[in-house]
Each structure stands twice: as structure tokens, then as C-alpha cells.
Amino acid sequence: MKPSINSKLAIIGVAIDLGAGTPGVSLGPAAIRFAGVTERLSNIGYQVEDMGDIVAIKPVSPHTDGTNLKNLDEVARVNNLLCEKVSTAMSANLFPLVLGGDHSIAIGTIAGVLQHKSNLGVIWFDAHGDINTDETSPSGNIHGMPVAVSLGLGHDRLTSIGGTDKKLNTKNIVFIGCRDLDAGERKILKELGITVFTMHEIDRLGMTEVMTRAIEIASNGTDGIHVSFDLDSMDPVFVQGTGTRVPGGLTYRESHLALEMIAQTEKVVSAEFVEVNPIIDHKNETAKTAVALIGSLMGEWLI
Template identity: 40%
Template sequence: MAHIHLIGVPLDLGGGRRGVDMGPSAVRIAGIGTRLTALGHHVQDRGDILTPTPETREAGDPKKRYVREIHDVCEALYAQALDSHAAGAFPIVIGGDHSLAAGSVAASATHAKRQGRPLGLIWVDAHADMNTPATTGSGNVHGMPLAALLGEDPRELALVGGYQPKVAPGHTVLVGIRNLDEREKEEVRASGVHVFTMKDIDRQGAASVIEQAIEIAGRDTAGIHVSFDLDVCDPAIAPGVGTPVRGGLNYREAHMAMEILSDARRIIALDLVEVNPVLDHQNMTAVLAAELAASALGQKIL
């Protein structure tokens, strides 16, 4: 059984719709700790990373709004998650918007680096999050963290932890993509990352796609960091997200992906991000996040 650290990141600076700062509380209320404890894991809630609110800060550069504040939060998360790895724990980071991954994935990358091997990354999301300040139409930094992790701009996030890049394109897999900006499509094509769109999932099946993703991200790596944006799921099962897009993973596809990841025994960290209780119905998206964490950590049907 695993020693699990829950780390809340009520980060609400990276997107255009308010409310994800309440995501960590909602997922806790949905019973993530109780569900994981029931599986026999030792769960320690490490509390929340201190995060400023937009009302207390100036947005700054309109092409990368609040990037300095987001950088500071990601550095704090990096230190906390790295401590968890060093203690032999499995960090589950609860967001908060997806820009937090610049800190959580950086910690996993450093942990892998200390073992002399690269990190594998599976980015489960409706969006690629590979915009940069040069390509963004909104200036929302939650659309940029994967670009930063691959060593691109925004530089403030790319340098979290003091080095770049954190992951190599050959070990990075995007799953569930279905909503890309036109300029972002060019960035994704040129990057060399592996992409499985919802069309691929429709044609090949979710099980086949996630098995391929594990093989790619797990090949000659120290382990796999899974960064899961709840908007990858269809709004019918996950309405409480800031950027819902119809045509996403259904309930069983999402759980099957997590169950197969669990069976592979290669995951070393998990992000659950973009839960927005303001837009949710009876906390169902937070409940889904808690359930998916349990599936990723070994809950079986039989």
C-alpha cells in the first residue's frame, strides 16, 4: 500500500473563469482521503499551498496574466511535492487551475533526475496547454504549462525548479485532446509530443490508447506523472470545469484509463485539476475526481 500526500493548490489565477480556487475543498468534501484510506493506503493531507487571489494582484503582462504570482505558487508546490517524493510518498495534487502543473511535474522530473532517468508524462486533457505568450489569444496561463514544461515560454514557468526542460517530447503523451487553437495546432505538430485525440479514442478504444500512452511515457523512464484535467471528461459527467467541451471521455472510459494506469504500476504522481464548484451540480465533478483517484490507486471492480 502507498503512503499518499494530498496537496491542495487553490490556484485561480491562470484561467478566465473564477471558482477553481474552491476545487481542493470540493474534492476533499467528496471524500478523496476516505476513499484512499479505505483501500489500505496511508493518507496524509498536507494542506493547501498559499495562493493569492486575483483581487489582490495586478494582472501584469496581458499575454501571460499573473505569471509572476503563478510562478511563486508553482515554486512552493515544487518544493512541497519534491519533499513528498523524497519521503517515499505519492503526491496527489488537487487544483486549482492547470498552470499548477509547472510545479508538480517539475518536482516529479527532479525526483526522476536524481535517479538518473527522465520522467514520463501523460497529460489527460481536452486541451493541449501548449500555447505561449506569442500564440495565446487570451493571455490565460492555464493554457501554457505544458509548453513551459517542454522548455518553451513562459520562461517564468519553464524555469521553476531552476532548470529546463522538465520533460522530453518523446516521453510526453497527450490523451483526450479535442479543442485546440489554430496556432496551438502548429505548436503541437512541431513539438514531437505524442497525441491521442478523442477521434483516436473513438476509433481505437480508450483501453488501447491508454496502453499505448503508458508504453510511450514509461519507456526507459523513472516513472510516469499523470496530469488529469477534469475537462477531458464529457460535461455530462463533469459539468464543474471552467472550459467544458462536449464529446469527452464518458464515465467508464475515464475510470478504465485510471484502472489501466494503476495496473501498470508506473505512476509516481497525480494531478487532478480544474474542478470548479461554482459551475458544478451537487459536487458531482469533485466526486468524480475523488473516484478517479481511487481507481488510479488500486480500487478494483472485483
């Protein structure tokens, strides 16, 4: 991605932490803005329109909806609004850049993009699988479910967002950086044949080879690539301000190289950066890292 492909970009914040187990990521969009994301994108050459934040309202109880899913009603409401906002941005020929917030927001982002790109490839950077359902989730936290929902699996309050006929194809989804999968996730990933490049593959093959393969999978027969970047895909040494840290993740440079390689394909149509938690961060460093990574994805070159 670079301004010559689409010079107009929309920032959409989603101030929600109700899908996560640790509070604080609702402040992520503000932290990323404070770290200078608009200025960074403007310097690259984008015309940036900030569409503001969708703000979640914390319910009295996380289980008022009668399911084991925490805060289902509010997470569904927020993602329905996000789906509409992303679709509106794309209708106006704006590249949607969504700032989280917990990773449950990918439900609404992807649903909104699918209104315009029916054959969407996805490159998903995450320490976790995010492919649980209400039947397999050990926690009931919806931020561990967005991939399943985007495939049409899970509670109908979530799978109906954007339309049950607009879903991803398993053959065009790629995970990068996984190192903490629940038993149910390992089972469903194998059954569906989804490509997962764990840290083992990254160590053995190197990031350049992993991304070459990932880009081929996500772009094969698709009409664009969506990038979903969870900051916990990186090693906690580089990102203190994220809630579900797992040792042994991506390095700072591996992350930049991966996003730079995706940018060079000129096939990126949407992106989200999630799970920045300034409450547990140090001097907003994780948000600053997110801004730098956004720059790499959006075509910021040194020379």
C-alpha cells in the first residue's frame, strides 16, 4: 500500500475492551492517536479523515444475554456499527484503518470490508488462534473468536453481522506468529486446513520465506488482502502494553519486514491494529510501536 494506490485513508477507532479479559484496551485508539498516527500517515502522503471512535458501554453484568459469552449484547452492537462505518468508508473510496480496542473488533471490520470485497484474503498476526466459538472457548472472551465468526462459526448474534452470506474462505487465511493455541483451536485449524505459521516455522524458514508464502496464500484468487495485527504477536520485550503477552514472539524488525513485504504487493485493502493497552504500558511505547508498524504497512520507505 502507498498513496499512489489510494491516497485517501479513514481512521476508525473502536474504544472497547469488553471482548478481552484484561481492561484497558478501550484506551488504545486514543493512545495510538497520541503517538502521532495521523501525522505519520500525512507525512507518507495520505489524506487522512478521522471518523472518530465507536465507544462501548459497559453493561451491569457480563452475562445479561443468557450465554457463556461475555458482554455479547454490547460486543455485537459495537461490531454492527463498525461494519457499517467500514462499509461507508469504502463506499467513499477511503482505505479503512481501524484502531482497537480488543481483537473482537475484527468481526465488524472484516464484515464491513466483505460488503465490497467478496473474495478477501486475510493475514492475521497473533500469538493466539482467535478461532474459538461459544462451544470451545474456555473463557467466554469474544476477542478469542473473530476468525471463527468471520467464517460463519459461532453464535448467530455475531455471525449475522454484515450478512451470513458474506464470509471468508479458509484457503485464503494465514496466521503469523502463533504460539499459544487452545485445544479446540488446534482441532478446528487442522480440520479446516487453515495455514498457520507458528514461531517454529518463522525460526526455521525465516520471515522472508514465511511472508512470501503467506502473501501467495492470501492473494491467490482474492480481490484484496486485509491485515489484522494484534500487538501480542510480538515478543513482550518489544510490547509491554498488551494484555495477553506470550514470550517468544516476533521481533521488532521481523514485524516491520512482514508489513513492508505486504505493502509491496499493493494488494492491501484494509487493516486493523489491536490490543494496545496503555494502562499496563511504559510511556506509551506500545502505541508508538503500533504507529511505526502502521507506517511500514502503508508504504513508508526510508529511501
